[in-house]
Amino acid sequence: MSDPAHMPEEAAPAAGFRARHALLKRLADVVSLPASRINAFERAVTGDLLVEMLRLASAEDRRRVAARLAPLTELPNALARMLLRDEPDIAGLLIEQCASLSDADLVACARDASTEHRFLMANRRGLSEVVSETLLSFGESEVIEAVLRNNTARLSQVAVEGVVSLSRTDRGLCPHLLKRPELRPSGAYVMFWWCGPEDRRTILQRFAVSREVMQEVAEDVFPMAAEEGWQDPVSRKALQFIERRQRNRAAIAKSPYGGLEQAVEAAGDGMTREIATEIAYLSGVKPITGAKILGDPGGESLAILCKATGLTRGDLQLLWRSMRRPEAQEDGSVDPAWERVQITYEMLAVDRAQTVLRYWNWSLSSALTPALLRAIREGEEEALDDYSAPERAAMLALAENFGR
Structure with missing residues (x-):
């Protein structure tokens, strides 16, 4: 009988001996035995021996072993x-x-293996927040899309915010992200600025929420704050978001135009920087928010401004014309952008339009600290974790404007 210790490995033919195939199968069977037949140490030792054999085995042999081990509830780590x-x-x-794979196994595989491995993993059932976040962190579009399509995957808010950021340059992710239950209004409102028409419509239908409940519970807080002279900036900012009135009465009292409608009418000969700034103040938003709205190529945000402030459809048309935007095409049909703007105006209730407008104003202006402005100018989007939610929203939405 020959001594296997003295048989050189290279002497074996490429296809392997029958004994090799049989031994691989038997060792895989041993690893598959229930705990009542084999203890953890025996299973681990058998697994180590199987690993050594598989290093020299053919791809077909490794595939057979993998198929045999996939259903196991316990698999040696090595x-x-x-x-x-x-x-x-x-x-x-x-x-x-293999349901027995731990999050640690999957995370390590995602980090060490290829894009193909990560794509396969993205389609795995029941992905945890930790694994999903790891897969998304590579910024691979096909993997991210697969994770977003995976209805059994769970996403952390950190992961969702990361994808929101990526969607600014990879806009094909927007429709998939909008279907995720983890997406919150904060992410959807900032995505609005770079989404296409259909996705914008989805955002407004799904995330333009009412503030009625907040208004009810805070009703008696308004007189309290008034008695204090609105000295507390924290409560003042929150109450400004909640209150029903949108227009800025103090700005109206100081305005040379006498009111918002008159300012809109003055823009009829052409929108100027001064009139745009005045319209923003009268509408109860900061000039930077007004500039973002008036410069929006899609135009839907202009409809939101008008609906939130109580401007009529005729006022909306005046603003549209003041910016030299087309109302009709060469064949006489309604311009698609102008049609969408009108539909947006009609579909939104005043309260919901105010919610969107105030969130934009909160995130695009109140959050613009000197540090954030500097970060936007320098393109420091990788430092998003250092900022609050509204600050991150401002950075993402305004990065392109300030980066010029």
């Missing part, structure tokens, strides 16, 4: 680690079928 880093069609057997 064996799982090796197979997860194998060729995608082999690793995929475990990624897709």
Whole structure:
């Protein structure tokens, strides 16, 4: 009888001996035994031996072993680690079928393996927040889209905010992100600025919420704040967001135009920087918010401004014309952008339009601290975690404008 210790490995033919195939199968069977037949240490030792054999085995042998081990509820760590880093069609057997893989196994595989492995993992059922966040962190569009499409995957808010940021340059992610239950109004409102018409409509239908409940519970707080002379900036800012009135009465009293409608009418001969600034103040928003709205190529935000402030459809048309935007095409039909703007105006209730407008004003102006402005100018988007939610929203929405 020959001594296996003295048989050189290179003497074996490429296809392997029948004994190799049989031994691989038997060792895989041993690893698959229930806990009543084999203890954890025996399973680990068998797994280590199987790993050593698989290093020299053919792809087909490794595939057979992976298929045999995929249904296991307990898998030796070294064996799982090796197979997860194998060729995608082999690793995929475990990624897709093996329920016993831990988050640590999957995260390590995502970090060490290829885009193909991460794509397979993105389609795995029941992805945890930790694994999803790791997959999304690579910024690979096809992987991110697969995770967003995976209805069983769970996403953390950090991960969602990261995808919101990526969607500014990879706008194909927007429709998939808008279907995620984890997306909050803060992310949707800032995405609005770079989304296409259909996605904008979705945002307004889904996220333009009422403030009625907040108004009810804070009703008696307004007179309290008034008695204090509105000295507390924290409560004042929150109450400004909640209150029903949108127009700025103090600005109206000082305005040379006498009111918002008159300022809009004055813009009929052409929108100037001074009139735009005045319209913003009269509307109860900061000039930078007004500039963002008036400069919006899609135009839907202009409809939101008009509906929130109580301007009529005729006022909306005056503003549209003041910016030299077309109302009709060469064949006489309604310009698509102008049609969308009118539909947006009609579809939104005043209270909901105010919610969107005030959130924009909150996130695009109140959050613009000197540090944030500097970060926007310098393109420091990688430092988003250092800022609050409205500050992050401002950075994302205004980065393109300030980066010029």
